[in-house]
Amino acid sequence: MARWLKEGRSVEAVKADGARVRETVERMLGEIEAEGMEAVRRYSRDLDTWDREDFRLSEDEIKAAYAALSDRTIEDIAFAQTQVRNFARIQKDALRDVEVETLPGVILGHRNTPVNAVGAYVPGGKYPLVASAHMGVVTAKVAGVKRILSAAPPYDGQANPAIVVAQHMAGADAILALGGVQAIGLMALGAVGAPGGDIEPVDMLVGPGNAYVAEAKRQLFGRVGIDLLAGPTETLVIADDSVDGDLCAADLLGQAEHGPNSPAILLTTSEKLAHDTVEAIERQLKWLPTAPIASVAWRDYGQIILADSDAEMVEIADQIASEHVQVMTRDPDYFLANMTNYGALFLGHLTNVSYGDKVIGTNHTLPTMRSARYTGGLWVGKFMKTCTYQRVLTEEASVMVGEYCSRLCALEGFAGHKEQADIRVRRYGQKEAA
Numbered sequence: 001m002a003r004w005l006k007e008g009r010s011v012e013a014v015k016a017d018g019a020r021v022r023e024t025v026e027r028m029l030g031e032i033e034a035e036g037m038e039a040v041r042r043y044s045r046d047l048d049t050w051d052r053e054d055f056r057l058s059e060d061e062i063k064a065a066y067a068a069l070s071d072r073t074i075e076d077i078a079f080a081q082t083q084v085r086n087f088a089r090i091q092k093d094a095l096r097d098v099e100v101e102t103l104p105g106v107i108l109g110h111r112n113t114p115v116n117a118v119g120a121y122v123p124g125g126k127y128p129l130v131a132s133a134h135m136g137v138v139t140a141k142v143a144g145v146k147r148i149l150s151a152a153p154p155y156d157g158q159a160n161p162a163i164v165v166a167q168h169m170a171g172a173d174a175i176l177a178l179g180g181v182q183a184i185g186l187m188a189l190g191a192v193g194a195p196g197g198d199i200e201p202v203d204m205l206v207g208p209g210n211a212y213v214a215e216a217k218r219q220l221f222g223r224v225g226i227d228l229l230a231g232p233t234e235t236l237v238i239a240d241d242s243v244d245g246d247l248c249a250a251d252l253l254g255q256a257e258h259g260p261n262s263p264a265i266l267l268t269t270s271e272k273l274a275h276d277t278v279e280a281i282e283r284q285l286k287w288l289p290t291a292p293i294a295s296v297a298w299r300d301y302g303q304i305i306l307a308d309s310d311a312e313m314v315e316i317a318d319q320i321a322s323e324h325v326q327v328m329t330r331d332p333d334y335f336l337a338n339m340t341n342y343g344a345l346f347l348g349h350l351t352n353v354s355y356g357d358k359v360i361g362t363n364h365t366l367p368t369m370r371s372a373r374y375t376g377g378l379w380v381g382k383f384m385k386t387c388t389y390q391r392v393l394t395e396e397a398s399v400m401v402g403e404y405c406s407r408l409c410a411l412e413g414f415a416g417h418k419e420q421a422d423i424r425v426r427r428y429g430q431k432e433a434a
C-alpha cells in the first residue's frame with residue numbers, strides 16, 4: 001500500500017485558487033470582447049507595464065532582434081527547430097488520406113486538412129521560453145496552416161530578441177509583443193480598427209502558459225479550437241534504487257522552477273532514495289539561481305510517494321496523469337508498455353524532461369491537470385481536421401443503401417430523413433422502399 005511521505009497543498013485550497021482564476025479571466029475576456037483594443041492596451045499597461053501603438057512587430061524590429069543575438073545563439077535556435085520540424089514531418093507522414101470502396105458502388109474516404117489560422121502563444125514573462133515558438137509555430141507550419149499569428153509577452157521591458165527570432169525563423173506571419181489573457185483574447189476575438197490594420201481572429205489557439213492563459217483558452221474553447229489545457233508545468237519522477245537522490249532532485253527542481261504552482265512528484269519503491277532526494281533538494285536549493293521559485297513550488301506542491309512495486313507505481317502514475325513522466329528504473333520499458341495516462345515519457349537516466357522541453361524534437365506543449373487521461377500533447381495532427389466524404393457511384397448502390405436507410409429512419413421516427421432515401425429508391429429503383 002502506497003504511503004505519502006510528503007503531500008502538497010490540499011485539494012480545497014487548489015480549487016479555491018482555480019475559482020479565483022476563472023472569475024478574473026471571465027471578467028478580462030468580457031472586457032476585451034466589449035472594448036477591443038482599449039481593454040487589451042489597459043491590461044497590458046496594468047499587468048506588464050507595456051504599451052505601444054501597434055503590438056505587432058515591424059520588419060525593422062525583427063531585423064533588430066536578429067542583430068541583438070550572437071551567431072551561436074541563432075545557430076542553436078536553428079538546430080532545435082530542425083529537430084522539431086523533422087519529427088513533425090515524420091508524424092505528418094503517418095497521417096494518410098484514405099478512399100475505399102466499402103460496398104459495390106459506394107466510396108468512402110477522408111482527407112486531412114489543416115486549419116486555416118492559428119494563434120501560437122509563447123510564454124515569456126518570467127522566463128523567455130524560446131522553445132515554445134518552435135513547438136507551436138514550426139509544427140503549425142509543417143501541418144500547412146496558412147496564417148500563423150504568434151504572441152509573446154515583453155521581457156525586461158522589451159520584446160525578447162531570442163523569442164522574436166525564434167518566432168520569425170519558425171514561420172510566423174505576424175508577431176505580437178503581447179502577453180497573458182490579453183494576448184489570448186486578442187488572437188481569438190480579433191480587433192477591428194486596430195492601429196496598423198484589423199487583426200483577424202484565428203481559428204485555433206495553441207501553446208502553454210500560466211493558469212490564467214490556460215483558463216482563457218478553456219473559456220474560449222468552442223469559439224475557437226484549442227490544442228489542450230496546458231497550464232503550470234507538472235513533473236513526475238518514477239525511480240527505484242538504481243539511481244541516486246542527486247539525479248532525482250535535479251529532475252524535480254528542473255521543472256519546479258517553472259513557477260510557484262508547478263507540481264513536482266517523486267514516486268519510488270525505495271524509502272532510502274526518498275530521503276536521499278529530500279536531502280539533495282535541500283542542498284541544490286542553496287545554489288540554484290531559480291531557488292526562490294523552485295523552493296515555493298516544492299514546498300507547496302511537491303510530493304513524495306512510496307510504493308511497494310513497479311505495478312503499484314504504474315497504477316498511481318496513471319491516476320496522477322502527469323504532464324511529464326521521467327522513468328529512472330531498472331526496467332523503464334515496463335512503464336512504456338503498461339502506462340496509459342501521461343503527456344510524455346522520458347525513459348531512462350540518460351534522458352530528461354529538459355531535453356524534450358528544449359531541443360530533442362518531440363513537442364513540449366503537453367496536457368496538464370490530469371487531461372492526459374483523454375488527450376496527448378501538441379503534434380502536427382492537432383492542426384489537422386480529418387474530414388470524411390462519401391460518393392455513391394451507381395443507381396443500384398443508391399437503391400440498396402436507400403432501402404436500409406429508409407427502414408432505419410422509420411425506426412427512429414425521422415420522416416424527412418426517410419423521404420431522402422425513399423425518393424431515390426422510387427426514382428432509381430422504380431419501386432417503393434421495402
